[in-house]
Amino acid sequence: MDCIDAIGLRTALEAARKSYDEGGVPIGAALVRNDSGEVLGKGHNQRVQCASPILHGETATLLDAGRLKAEVYRETTMYTTLSPCSMCTGAILLYKIPRLVIGENVNFRGDEDLLRERGVEVVVLDDLECKSLMAKFIKEKPEEWYEDIGEIPPNHPTE
Amino acid sequence: MDCIDAIGLRTALEAARKSYDEGGVPIGAALVRNDSGEVLGKGHNQRVQCASPILHGETATLLDAGRLKAEVYRETTMYTTLSPCSMCTGAILLYKIPRLVIGENVNFRGDEDLLRERGVEVVVLDDLECKSLMAKFIKEKPEEWYEDIGEIPPNHPTE
Numbered sequence: 001m002d003c004i005d006a007i008g009l010r011t012a013l014e015a016a017r018k019s020y021d022e023g024g025v026p027i028g029a030a031l032v033r034n035d036s037g038e039v040l041g042k043g044h045n046q047r048v049q050c051a052s053p054i055l056h057g058e059t060a061t062l063l064d065a066g067r068l069k070a071e072v073y074r075e076t077t078m079y080t081t082l083s084p085c086s087m088c089t090g091a092i093l094l095y096k097i098p099r100l101v102i103g104e105n106v107n108f109r110g111d112e113d114l115l116r117e118r119g120v121e122v123v124v125l126d127d128l129e130c131k132s133l134m135a136k137f138i139k140e141k142p143e144e145w146y147e148d149i150g151e152i153p154p155n156h157p158t159e
Numbered sequence: 160m161d162c163i164d165a166i167g168l169r170t171a172l173e174a175a176r177k178s179y180d181e182g183g184v185p186i187g188a189a190l191v192r193n194d195s196g197e198v199l200g201k202g203h204n205q206r207v208q209c210a211s212p213i214l215h216g217e218t219a220t221l222l223d224a225g226r227l228k229a230e231v232y233r234e235t236t237m238y239t240t241l242s243p244c245s246m247c248t249g250a251i252l253l254y255k256i257p258r259l260v261i262g263e264n265v266n267f268r269g270d271e272d273l274l275r276e277r278g279v280e281v282v283v284l285d286d287l288e289c290k291s292l293m294a295k296f297i298k299e300k301p302e303e304w305y306e307d308i309g310e311i312p313p314n315h316p317t318e
């Protein structure tokens with residue numbers, strides 16, 4: 001892992017831990033310039049904190065980065081602690097972010113294949129800290145987790 | 160067009176007009192229950208008004224609807240004045256919204272085919288009012304429009 005990737009993943013993981021400490025879904029992300037390593041934006045899931053179904057790590061990061069010209073996104077990498085859901089996958093495609101670094105895809109595997117099909121470079125780091133933080137949360141708060149990915153929890157009473 | 164579809168599209172179009180009147184990107188949406196026609200959420204693009212790159216018509220609508228159980232989305236239709244971008248396409252897939260009604264796809268054609276491939280029912284109405292409102296905006300504010308879809312404007316000076 002090169003130096004900029006290390007900064008990017010650490011920034012995303014710090015955001016995820018902050019969300020965990022706040023009682024939220026511990027998924028974080030960061031948007032980083034490929035040339036300078038400048039962090040343009042960072043953020044974490046806000047389902048619990050802001051009652052938001054659209055602020056995932058990646059979308060919260062895009063919001064934090066603010067309004068950027070199309071050209072800027074094309075020279076960046078998105079870092080995320082967990083494999084991206086369909087919405088965040090689509091946000092990466094919308095802004096033509098050319099590279100995605102994923103902390104882990106064991107607790108959840110999103111739409112990585114669609115990204116690869118459309119030419120995005122996808123790197124999976126299989127990071128131990130990302131995996132253990134997410135596994136702990138899913139065990140502690142399964143209802144929040146399944147809600148976040150639009151899934152009906154297993155063993156959910158059907159009325 | 161049945162009665163609930165008429166309510167859904169009208170709600171989306173009213174939101175789009177509100178955004179236009181505020182100086183924003185005039186794309187609106189609404190999330191409606193299939194059984195009752197109840198409007199669960201509505202919204203419009205907020206790029207200009209809130210400096211948000213992630214609040215499109217559809218995502219603003221999901222935010223307005225708030226935290227919903229996975230089951231609820233599965234009995235709804237999303238209405239949008241314009242064919243959905245990749246991000247909004249992904250949001251519809253994330254929450255497994257089974258049906259999408261699009262006002263028009265002439266000014267922009269998004270990821271409709273991906274939705275159809277994944278089993279979403281997609282209806283395109285080719286609505287005159289949606290088309291003329293969007294065409295007017297693109298002519299008036301091309302920079303905002305291209306920024307909203309992550310594209311470099313044509314004839315954009317490269318420096």
Ligand SMILES: [Ca+2]
Nearest residue numbers: 040041064065
């Ligand atoms: Ca920032």
Ligand SMILES: [Ca+2]
Nearest residue numbers: 199200223224
């Ligand atoms: Ca509402």
Ligand SMILES: [Zn+2]
Nearest residue numbers: 056085087088
């Ligand atoms: Zn996501």
Ligand SMILES: [Zn+2]
Nearest residue numbers: 215244246247
């Ligand atoms: Zn969109």
